[in-house]
Amino acid sequence: MKITVDTILSELKKQYPKADCTLDWNTPLELLVATILAAQCTDKRVNQVGKALFAKYKTPQDFLRVSQEELEEDVRTCGSFRMKAQAIQESCQTMRDQFDGKVPQAMEKMLTLRGVGRKTAAVVLGTAFGVIEGIPIDTHNIRLLNRLGLVKTKNQDKIELQMMNDTPHKDWLMLSHLLVAHGRAVCTAHNRDCSNCPFQEDCPSSQTFGRSDKSKEGFS
Numbered sequence: 142m143k144i145t146v147d148t149i150l151s152e153l154k155k156q157y158p159k160a161d162c163t164l165d166w167n168t169p170l171e172l173l174v175a176t177i178l179a180a181q182c183t184d185k186r187v188n189q190v191g192k193a194l195f196a197k198y199k200t201p202q203d204f205l206r207v208s209q210e211e212l213e214e215d216v217r218t219c220g221s222f223r224m225k226a227q228a229i230q231e232s233c234q235t236m237r238d239q240f241d242g243k244v245p246q247a248m249e250k251m252l253t254l255r256g257v258g259r260k261t262a263a264v265v266l267g268t269a270f271g272v273i274e275g276i277p278i279d280t281h282n283i284r285l286l287n288r289l290g291l292v293k294t295k296n297q298d299k300i301e302l303q304m305m306n307d308t309p310h311k312d313w314l315m316l317s318h319l320l321v322a323h324g325r326a327v328c329t330a331h332n333r334d335c336s337n338c339p340f341q342e343d344c345p346s347s348q349t350f351g352r353s354d355k356s357k358e359g360f361s
C-alpha cells in the first residue's frame with residue numbers, strides 16, 4: 142500500500158510527540174541568526190556558539206557595531222564563517238533600514254534578507270511567529286520523502302510545492318520536524334533501521350525482507 146502524508150503524520154506524531162525545532166533561541170532575531178549558522182553545521186554546535194553570541198549581540202544594531210572580521214571570529218566554529226558573518230550583517234542592515242530593526246513576519250520580506258532562502262524563512266516564520274507560509278525542506282526531508290516514495294526528485298523547490306499541495310496547512314511545519322526526527326533517529330543518511338521503522342511494510346526502500354533498492358535512489 143502506498144504511504145501517504147496522513148500515514149506519515151499519524152505514525153511519526155506517535156513516535157516523536159515532542160518533535161520541534163532543535164535550535165535554542167529566545168527572540169526571533171536569535172532564531173534567524175541560529176538558522177543561518179545551522180547551514181552545513183549541526184544544531185548542537187550552533188547552540189554551543191549561540192550561548193556566547195547572543196549574550197554579546199541582542200539587536201541588529203549590535204551585529205552592525207562590530208567589524209565583519211570580529212563577527213567571523215565569533216561564528217568561526219560553525220563553518221563557512223565568512224559567508225555566514227556577511228549574511229548576518231547584511232540581513233541586520235536590511236532589518237534596520239527597511240523593517241524597523243525587526244525580523245519581518247512574511248515570506249516575501251524574509252526572502253529579501255541576505256542568506257535567507259525559503260527553508261530558513263519557513264523555519265523562522267513558523268517557529269517564531271506561528272506564520273506558516275512554507276515547509277522547510279532540509280536534507281532529512283529530501284532523503285526521507287524520496288525513500289518513502291512520496292517524491293521522486295531531490296529539487297528542494299519542487300518537493301516543497303508538492304508537499305504543500307499534499308499536506309494539511311496546519312501540519313506543514315510539523316511534517317518537516319517529524320521527518321527530521323525520524324531522519325536522525327531511524328532512517329539516517331548512512332543507516333536505515335528498517336526493522337524499527339513503522340513504515341517497513343510499505344516503504345519502497347525498506348531493507349527488511351530483502352527489498353533494498355539502495356543502488357537506485359542515490360542516498361547511501
Ligand code: SF4
Nearest residue numbers: 328335338341344346
Ligand atoms: S522502512 Fe527503512 S528506508 Fe523506509 S523510511 Fe523506514 S528506515 Fe527508512
